[in-house]
Amino acid sequence: MPRIKSKFAETAVIAALTALTAVTTMLVRVPIPATNGYFNIGDVFIILAGLWLGPRAGFIVGAFGSAIADAIGFPVYIPATFIVKGCEGWLTGIIAGNSGPVSLTRPVVAAVTGGLSMVAGYYLFEAFIYPLLGRQIPMFNITDPAAAFIALLPNAIQGLSGIVGGLALWKAMTAGSQNHEISDEQPFSGKHG
Amino acid sequence: MNRFEFPAFLKLQNLRPWWLKMAVLILIGYPLISNRPAGIIAVGLEKLVPETPGSVLALPIITFFIWACCLPSLGTAKLLDYLAAAYTMAITTVVSGAVLRGLLPALFPADSADNFRLLRVYFNILAVFPYSLTFLNSFAVSNLMTRLTKTRGRFRDAGLHLALALRICQHVGEVIPKLLLVWREENPDMLLPRCRDDWHSISSLLRWPVWIIRSISQWIFACIILTFEPIPVMVNEIEQIDESRDSDAPDKI
Incomplete structure (x- = not known):
């Protein structure tokens, strides 16, 4: 996979993608009254991070980027978002493995699995875990299975939009880059070496 | 890149005569120039699943429909190329719009419908970009x-x-x-x-x-x-x- 080999560059890119996830999730959020949640466009960068940089980066970008966004305005969703969005990026990265832009099949399967895990994960939290937690901690008593069912469609649409965007940006990022990997150990020298 | 060929009859550029092609293309793009299809979808969704934010979900549904219509004509690889440009443009527009709204509240007064408007701009860009290129490339x-x-x-x-x-x-x-x-x-x-021989140190952050x-x-x-x-x-x-x-x-x- 044409990933960034330089640790410094990889860290910078992960940080940038985490910030972009947080910003896009935070700035454009349309509330879903049934679940007290919201529709957003941040999944694009989670899928992109998983496909481009692997499972670890996918997890960091998904978990921290989205949780930071939830911290402002929707703190009750932080635990669910941290786990669900983290798993979305991690699963995408795990399944995508070392596939390059030569074949689209594996990245598509990876992105779709990541998106589906997000939809299933939120349903699980909103339908079962939060109502269960809500019996002990009233703060979590904000959803029920019926509300979670209503949120399935918005989450699926949000996931599909993220899958397509992540795939498109990943393809643009990695197109024609198999021969251009750069590492810290063997830096290029000279113009057009 | 895997090349999956769609059947020829699904490709808009193969439609004949030219006026039928034009009519089909205009029909596909109709939801982008009229609010009526979005309204119908929103009402339908809200009837089907009460409490669903139908007006919000109608926008991405229309966008997915337009992508699905463009896909056979463009092919997967080309559509993804166009969508990469469209996503970059849409995210840049929406984020800069939201930031400007926060920085200059006098010029961009905020109201409760702002996020919905930004979302509409976002999905409009995502739909219009591949649609317009499909439209242009359908005619020889x-x-x-x-x-x-x-x-x-x-x-x-x-x-x-x-x-x-x-x-x-x-x-x-x-x-x-x-x-x-x-x-x-x-x-x-x-x-x-x-x-980038000398890009290992902290100075690279400045460069x-x-x-x-x-x-x-x-x-x-x-x-x-x-x-x-x-x-x-x-x-x-x-x-x-x-x-x-x-x-x-x-x-x-």
Whole structure:
């Protein structure tokens, strides 16, 4: 996979993608009254991070980027978002493995699995875990299975939009880059070496 | 890249005659110019699943429909290329819009519908970009030019100019996604320059903004040069077709 080999560059890119996830999730959020949640466009960068940089980066970008966004305005969703969005990026990265832009099949399967895990994960939290937690901690008593069912469609649409965007940006990022990997150990020298 | 070929009858460019193709394309793009389809979808969704934010969900549903219509004509790889550009443009527009709204509240007064408006802009860009390129590429300019050069009348010159404009738009759509590969030759790691021996220290953090501005300006230059470069050639082609038509005309013999 044409990933960034330089640790410094990889860290910078992960940080940038985490910030972009947080910003896009935070700035454009349309509330879903049934679940007290919201529709957003941040999944694009989670899928992109998983496909481009692997499972670890996918997890960091998904978990921290989205949780930071939830911290402002929707703190009750932080635990669910941290786990669900983290798993979305991690699963995408795990399944995508070392596939390059030569074949689209594996990245598509990876992105779709990541998106589906997000939809299933939120349903699980909103339908079962939060109502269960809500019996002990009233703060979590904000959803029920019926509300979670209503949120399935918005989450699926949000996931599909993220899958397509992540795939498109990943393809643009990695197109024609198999021969251009750069590492810290063997830096290029000279113009057009 | 895997090449999955869609059946020929699904490709919009194969539709004949030209007016049927135009009608189908306008019908596909109708939800982008009218609010009625979005309203119908929203009402339907809200009836189907009460408490669903139908008006919000109608926008992405229309966008997915337009992508699905464009997919057979463009193919997966080309559609993803166009969508990469569309997503970049949409995210940049929406984020900068939201930031400006926060920074300059006097110029961009905020209200509760703002996020919905931003979401509409986001999905409109995502739908319009691939749709307009599919529309432009569905018509063969060479056939149009051949027909126009055979005709006489006051609309002939206007038609030729229109054909030339259409060909240039098609060329821009073909060239710009491919320019990314050219740009990568200079900037292979996307966010790092090729010549970076001395980019290990903290000083690289200071150099990076300068490099990113330079690489973006190079990208814009490449776009401009490669977009305008073929115009004289295309004008010359039209003139040659026009001249050959004149020389073949019976009244000239």
